[in-house]
Amino acid sequence: MDALLSRLFSSEEEELYILDCMAYSMVFMAACTFVTLLFENVPYGRYATSKYGFPVNVKFAWFVQEMPAFLVPLCLVVWTSSAKTSLLPNQLLIAMYFCHYVQRSLIYPFLIRGGKSTPFISFALAFVFCIYNGYMQIRYLSHYAEYPADWVTHPCFITGSVLWLVGWLVNVHSDHILRNLRKPRETGYKIPKGGMFEYVSGANFLGEITEWAGFALAGHSVHSSAFAIFTTVVLASRAVAHHKWYLAKFEDYPKTRKALIPFLF
Template identity: 50%
Template sequence: MEAAAAAAAALPCPVWSAAFWRRLSGPEEQRALELASYVLAGCVALAALAGSGMRLPYGRYSAAFMGAGSLPARLAWLLQEAPSFLLPLLLVCRSEGAQLHRWPNRILLGLFLAHYAYRSFIFPFLIRGGKPTPIFTCVLAFAFCSLNGYLQGRSLSNYVEYPTNWLKDPRFILGIAGWLSGLLINIHSDHILINLRKPGETGYKIPTGGLFEYVTAANFFGEILEWSGFALACCTVESRVFAFSTCLVLTTRAHHHHQWYLQKFENYPRCRKILIPFVY
């Protein structure tokens, strides 16, 4: 009987079992999460540097990259963004969540899940006439969202310990305000872009209203503000790397958008900045 029990204990635990997460968790995993975050930041930085002169092939820039196959825009958005919602949720359900009894951890993880619930399961079905997304672009986004979802979900649910007064800390308060402001700007800007097209239309128009009166990429500004606020409220390596990656990728994308609008529309407002009102 003892030999059988020892043999059973030596067997690999399935990833969905609580025993698997108990065996994996500990200081070693916490260090691994931070190391993985730095590796992710390095990969994003190298990709941004290599692609600084090339427009990332999705949306308006996808036409020239369809040789390897593509997916409908709605399906691509759903598939690539969903891991950022589903993986943290799975981690909470299948692991002990040692830190989830703390309100800061609950709130911050809830904010992350709220964003990706919108981005994964609401936004894709609001898209009108979106261009197909190349499969390899969707795969890259899926990989990033999977790793980032794991990093944010695992660190907040199991490892990050905040002071007892963290909810009153200026960093937490300002960070939450930044997150909420960014989310509202992002959603409002999405609404403006989506409603530029009437049902059945597929072309592009000059966006107006909201922060689009001041910048070309108001939606990107909102997302950068959102995750910068999240990083300030979290104060973790994982959240800072996420904010850094978001800023790097979307700043490059915003620059490409601005140049594209200037080339395509002769009447495009020359006074508009690229990303940050009155600054850049």
């Protein structure tokens, strides 16, 4: 792996410059995505259409598209000279990242019950994004990120870590609620209840947004911040679309429930 990276980059300074450019490019992609999503829903799940390519089985799609977000970082940590992985702040941030993607790539796909197929274009874009982001996050944390010796006791790290944990728990719990909405052999959509779904329609999205916002605060880098911004743009749009859909679909949908932020939005 080191040999491959040394062929791609002439020096560590060049690679770090590329990592920074990748982060700023992700922020630009987030801006473009924000504009696009004003006119079009993210094309998967209930919003999937044939114009985005042939359908891919939902379990297969989630497993394959998320796997690079786990495997690329794993290779970077195991098979490269990971200069910073002996440092506690870097270890904890890397552990946060892996905790999410072990669950998302190795557990979540196999728990899916039913679910609509994913259009190929959505599947392919997600696959590429996971390679891109997995490399950017973990290469920076394992090889370049430098933090003060007392960073793990800094308010930013502590607050960010708590937010990450709360967000991860909300995300996992909300996915559990969604999986268990239907009894065996039941079909159709139901109103999700329990947990943060009592307050917002996009409880699972709120959890993941909170998770990566906490990661960005704890990581204190343009790379983690870019990922948090991109995640917020995509999932906030998804939450708003779901909220509108629920209101139109169910006459008895709770009128006090918000789209994404409890009591506010």
